[in-house]
Each structure stands twice: as C-alpha cells, then as structure tokens.
Amino acid sequence: MAASIDSLLREISGVEDPIEELQSLKTALLSIPVSDLKDSVSGQRLNVIFSLLNSNDREQVELCVEILDRILLALSPVNLVQNYRAELQGGLTHPDETVKILALTQIGRMVEHPEAATEILNNHDILRAVIQCIGEEKISVAKQAICSLAKLSHSKPGLDKLFQSDLLKVMKDVMATSDIIRYRIYELVVEISSASPISLGYCAKSDFISQLLGELTGDDVLARSTAIELVTSLARSQHGRQYLAQQGIMEKISNMIKGADTDAFSSLYLPGLVKFFGNLAIMDSPQQVCETYPVFQNKVFEMALDPDPVMTGVALDTLGLLGNTVEGKQVLQKTGEKFKAVWLRMSKLASAGATELRVRSLDAISQILTLQPEHQTEDLLALTESWFHILSNQPMEMVCNICIQPFPELHCGALKIFTAIATQLWGQKLMTATPSFMEFILDRSTSKTKEVKDAKFKLVGSIVGSSTAAEILGSQHYIRLKSYLREGAYYISAVPLVSTEGAD
Template identity: 85%
Template sequence: MKAEEEGEPPASPKTLEVMAATIETLLEEISGVEDPIEELQCLKTALLSIPVSALRDAVSGQRFNVIFSLLNSNQREQVELCVAILERILVALSPVSLVQNYRVELQGGLTHPNDTVKILALTQIGRIVENPDALTEILNNPDILRAVIHCIREEKIAVAKQAIQSLSKLSHSKPGLDKLFQSDLQKVMKDVMATSDIVRYRIYELVVEISSVSPISLGYCANSSFISQLLGELTGDDVLTRATAIEMVTSLAHSQHGRQYLAQQGIMDKISNMIRGAETDPFSSLYLPGLVKFFGNLAIMDSPQQVCETYPAFQNKVFEMALDPDPVMIGVALDTLGLLGSTVEGKQVLQKTGEKFKAVLLRMSKLASSGATELRVRSLDAISQILTLQPEQQTEDLLALTESWFHLLSKHPMDMICNISTQPFPELHCGALGIFTAIATQPWGQKLMISTPSFMEFVLDRSTGQTKEAKDAKFELVGALVCSSTTAEILGSQHYIRLKTYLREGPYYVSAVAAVSTEGAE
C-alpha cells in the first residue's frame, strides 16, 4: 500500500470528483438490481483502481449501507465480493467515522455465519479500539465487546485469533482495561472460558498477551484470578493441559514484570520441582520439553549462571536429555544448549561442568554426522552457536575454550564438517557453513582454514550450493572472513583480495564466462 501511495501523484480535485461520481453511480446501480454480482465486480474493480491515498476523499460522504445489507445472502460469491469491497473502503475511513457511521453494521458482522465477514468486523473493531476518540463510542456500547469475546469460542481459529488481537489492543488503555476487567465483561470471559479446554486456553492466551503489555495490565489480570487459574493448571492431573499451561507461562516470562510476578508466586521453584519429579512420572515426556524450554528462555533473558546455579535440576536434565534416545528430548536439549552457549556467560557455565559437557559435545558431533536429518540440522545449529564469539568477546581464555571444543568434535573436525557440507541436503550444507562462519572470525579458525587443503578454493567456488539459502550462507561466511582484522595476515593477501571481490559482487553473482559455458552446455 505504501508503495502505491508513494508512487502515485496526489489526485486532482477534478479526478476525485469523477471517482466519487463513478462510485456513487455504481452504488445506485447495485441498489436497483436483484442479482448484483456484475455490478459489485465493477465497484470492486473501480475501488482497486483508486490509490489508497485518494480513496478517503473519493468515498467521504458516501453511504455503503447497501453493501453491508448485501452481506445477508446465502450466495457465497456475493458475500465475498462485498467483503473485498468493504475491506478496501473501511481502511480509508478514520476510526471515528467508522464507529459513528457503521457501528451497528460491524456489530452485526460479528455474528454473521460467514467467517470472512466476522474477521472483517473484528479487524475494523481492532482499529477503532486503538483510537482514543473512537474507543469511547465502543466503551459506551458494551454489546459489541461482548460479541467480540464470544468470537473467541468460534470454531475457526482465524476468527478467534482476530478477536484476541482486538481485545488485546483494547488493553493498551486504562479505560479499556477497566471495561474488560471491572465490568460484567469479566463474567462474559469466564462464561466463554467454560466452553471447552481449547477455548479456555484461548482466553489464557488473551490474558497473557494483555499481561505482557505493562506491570499495570498484569495487575488487572492477576486481580481477576485468570492468572492464578492458569498457574494452577501447571500442576493439574491432566498432562496435556500441563504441557499447554507451561507454554503460556513461558510467554508470560518474556517480560521482566512477568518474570518478577512468577518469581513472587514461587513458580520457578515449582517448575524446578516438576523437572525433578518427572523421573517417576511415566507421562513426563509430554510436558518435560516445555519445562526445559521455560528455563532455557529464562536463562537467556536473565542470567545463564544464575538460572543454572539456582535450579541445578534444569541443567542436569538438559544434559540427560541430550544423551536420551528419544528424538523429541534430544531436539529440545540441542536447542537449549545452543541458546545457553550463545552467550559468554552460558559458555562459561557449560565449561564448568567439565566431563559432562564433553560427553554432550561428542553426542552432538555424532548426531551432526549421522543422525536423522532434522536432528543433524539442530546439532549443527547448536554447535555453531556454542562456537560463536563476537570480536569484542575474543579474549585469550574464550578463544582457547572455543578451540578446545572444536577439536573435541572429532579427530579431524574440519574434514568432518567439510564432508557434511558436500552432502546433497541444502539444510545440512547451510548448517555446516554456519559452523565455518562461527570460527571464521577467530584466529585459530582461520589458521585451520588455510592449513586445510583446498578449503579456500571451496569457500571461493560459487558453483557449490545452488539454492538461495546456500548462496546466502556462503556469502555470510565470506563476510565474516572479510570483516575479521586477522584475515589478511593469516590467510594471505591473495585470498583476502579474492574474498573482498566475492563480497563486493554479492551472493548471486554469475561470471560472464560461467554464464556462456552454461548456455553452451544447454
């Protein structure tokens, strides 16, 4: 839309007059026929030909009630054309004029049998509640908000998601929060919640989204008992419910005020105890990955050292899962180790575990070489995160640490990763290049590269890896080498100049000679 607005010169008053007259004529024609499909199609085409910037003036003062009334039809094509027309028109209207002129029609749209009509109405209500002047009109008509809350229990997930989004926007203002949590709408939410397990979790999703906005909005949600109910589900009897609850609680922990609240409620200790108790629960595999992800996220947002020291059960479980035969457990462990190892503090925490981490690193190496493809990719990603050091992090100790880890992967780690990079799976090729990119900025990595026969030829050869992803991954590796202050000295000026040329030419460059020879081959 923006490009359209920027590319079009502003419409002259004369042009706007013609546009407005065309729309008016088409609306009259639509009102006068019994089967208006053709006329609706003409109106849709006319509206799409008007730049968004000019649309507001072209439709101002016109009434589109006839289009809303035509939504009440069993003819699918007619309804879809009306929705397309209204989507185009309503965006051009200000939220205030929208609510003043079409409040009743939008409210009707919320109970329409067609889902696209519901989504249209919900989207426009979302625009209205974001505008302080228009919001007042909605707050004075709680029936609309009641209908929006009821949409959360609709079968189609897209409708429910749009309703959650619109109500979440409502919570960005104090009057909106007051209306949701300090009026009978709170009871409406609780009634809707009782529909089913699925709908209950949609309400939790809304509450978590609202809570994340600010400490004040979290206060409203906490006082309304929704959050304490969610936290209660963590230790409920139903293991599937528990798994979903932990996902919601992890989302709540994304904000600092959310984490503080959870800590005050003793939730971190509770989850740590659940990890401990999981060993004796035959169904723990259903919710254990979620518990581990919770602490993994917590470690990255707060402090890996603090989290691992305060909740040793978490760290022990991650190592245990990395050596587990269950692919689901291994996958979560790999992702979590990658997350932890991506920070300097996390690297130091892993190093402190000594032999334990060495065993895990060996397992990661084996998985990268010969596991199932998905686990191979996740292993490669985790290894590259663990080995990455930003230029400002490259102290002598940390460089020695990443180098020692790299050599633990295999007797000949460069050959091992080169072998993976030549396999006919693009995701493995990119994963292997990711590891080379991780070590490319570190002097020891560059020394290995220059001492590995034909490695630099492989880096500079554009014919390896033909997918866009592979070309991008190779370009990232070249960029990492060029940006390092030690490259020219270690790799030599000839390689350095060729790398700079590669970088300048971009990831998708094809030389004229290569292009000609390819044509000849065809």
C-alpha cells in the same frame, strides 16, 4: 478515480447478480495505492457492499470482504466508528469467518485510537460480541478477537471495562465452554498481563492467573503441557517473572522436573518445563538459573543423550540458547566431561542423525561456537577452538562433507558453523590451511537454492567484515571475497558467446 468508484457502486446496487461488478470494483480499488484511496472513498456510503455480505454465495461474500478490507483500511478509525459501527457489529455474528475477521480487525484499529476507543468502550454489545468470538470454532477468528481485546487493554479505561464490569462475567462464561476455549482466554490474559505491571495486577485480581498456575501444578498432565507454554510467555516480561517468583512457581517447576523420573507421563510436559528454564536463563542469567536450579541443567544433558528424538530436540535447542551467550559458554565449560559427552553426541547427530535432528544440532553447534568480536578474549577464543576440534578428528572436513549433501537445510546449517568461526582468528587460520576451502566458498555453483545462496553470502560477509581477514587470508583471497560481496548473493557471471568461423 473517485467518480469511477462511485459509478461502480451505483451499478452494483441495481444488479441482481453482482459478481462481475464486484470484481470490477475490486480491480479498480487495487489500482489505487491505499494512501490515495482515502480521497477516492471519502464520503462514499458502503451500505450496498455491507448488504451484499448477507448471501449464501461464497464468491460474492469473499469479493465483498476483499473490497471492504481495502476501503476500510483507507478510512480513519474515527470515520469507521462514526459511520460503520453498526455494520461492523453485525459482522461479528456473521456465519462466514472472513467477515468476522474483517470486523474484528477494524475494531482492533478503532480501540487503538483514543477518540474511537471511547466510542467502542461505551458500546457494551460490541465488546461482548468480540469476547464471544474467542469461543468460535475457527482459531483464526479467536486469534483476531484476542488481538483486538489485547489492544483495548493498553489503556486504563480498557482494563476497567474488561475487568471491572460485567464483561468479566462474559469472559468467564466463554471460558467455561470447553477446555480449548479456556486456554484461549488464558492466552488473552497472559498477553494482557505481559503489557505492564498494572495490567498484570488486573488479571491477578480477577483470579485468572491463579487459576492458570493451578492447572500447571495440578494432576492433569495434558493441562500441564498447555499451561507451561502460557506461563513461559508470562515469564518473558520482567514483572511477569517477579510475580511468578513471588508465587514460588520456579521452585514448583524445579520440583516437577525432579519428579518427572517417576512419572510415566512426564514426556507430555517435561519438554515444556525445560523450555521454561531455558528461556528464564536467557532473560536473566544462565549462571544464576543453572546454579539455583541445578536439576534443570542436569536434565538438559540427560535429554541430549536420550534416544527419544523429542527430548533430544528440546535439549539441542536449549543448549544452543544457553551457549549463545558468553555466560552460558562458561556455564557449559564448568561441567567438564558432562558437556564433552553431550558435545560429541551433537557432533554425531549433525553428521548422521535424522534430518530434523541434524538441522537442530548444526544450529546449536553454530550458536555455541559463535563469539562476537567484543567478546573475543584469549580464554574464550581458546575455548571455542577446543570445542571445534572435539567435534571430529577432521572438523573442517566433517562440516564440508555436510555442505555437499543434497539437502539445502543441512547445507545452510553447516555454513552457519563456518560463519560462527569466520570472525575468530583461529577459524580464519583453519580456513586458509584447509586445501580448496576458499575455492569452495567462492564457487557459486555449489549454491543451488536461495537459502544456501543467502547463507553463503552471510559467511562471506562475516569473513570480509573481520579486522584480521586481510592479513590472515592474504590479499588474493581477500580481494576475491570482497568482489563476491560487491556482486551480491545472486550474481551470475556472463558466459561469453564463442563464434565459429564460417558458420551461418
């Protein structure tokens, strides 16, 4: 096959319109596993393919990119940097975005390899061009540039090069291009900062972080809504949260939530502020966050009852996150009637809201009702059981009615609720006491789509995996459920042929 690729490359170099030959080469390359391709292209000079990128023929450029993407993936980063560095550098300024992405992807591979990375670090022009790609119109190009630079920053030499050389000025110049590009640089800085406390130190010293935090607390409400997303990403690392706490950002965000009631434009940034504390609660402690910043919890309840579907949706997602943990369940329980009012609204939305809100309500309800086996104490089981019965006078019937509606996303959401209670003793007792429920679960004809089949299979797996299932359900149902599990999610029972005597 190496000889075949070699001959195809030779054929391409002597053809004026090489589309057909390029297609043949692409087909040949795709027939070889990438793991075996290295031997087939070792030593080959791909200059002819790189040269063909300089064309206005879109089809030709696309074929060349696909061929190079396949071949270069088989080569080591050291091989790339030694033999194709100039060609890849040229790709960074190519007018076609697919060529830029190809070059950026390969440079990303090189900066992850210690030996190859040294070569790239010593090539100022390549790094400057990569940074400038963040300012490209196509977001796909900018994203790949951000990814490659983030990889470069995983080493101290990479951090030194980005933040302690004139490349820092290049980043700031690119940043000044427009509001959109500025936030792309912030995205890069947050990704770098999240890697380690040392990385965060470099970014903080360069003033990028303080500038971002200034936008969060500034007067521009549109800037706030974008900045809060990036600050939330920074808070996902422990050292990031510590830094934000040291800068007093949690208190500032809490005060911004308080002041939202008197701001006509708060709907633009309030959901982001709530998401920030929701993520903070999950990463640290729901109880600590809710007690330290009570305005957050109160605002979530308020938004859950809000007629604005955007506010309601964010509240539902946040409640699901909080209630998925034992500590979060206890926090919700302590609010008493406040949570009960919200819980009833969630039930109403699940049954008769707009489709998107119905799905989000079902997801949140299933998360709040979920209780892992190791957490199934008497008190917590009593709590989830009481919440389930508050949903409706006939909660099993309510959820079953959602299952039979002709919307797969609602069917899956309802099955998630059954999956949540399937491992809990009271849930299993309810299932056996509900007429025709086990028959409904075992009836494969009610599962029309792959998503529903998968959701039902997960439900069956949860029931069978419970230590109390055999005793509570009875041997007949338990054996049939085990058979369902053994047969798989997509099993189709054979339909026997019936012959008619005397028929031709």
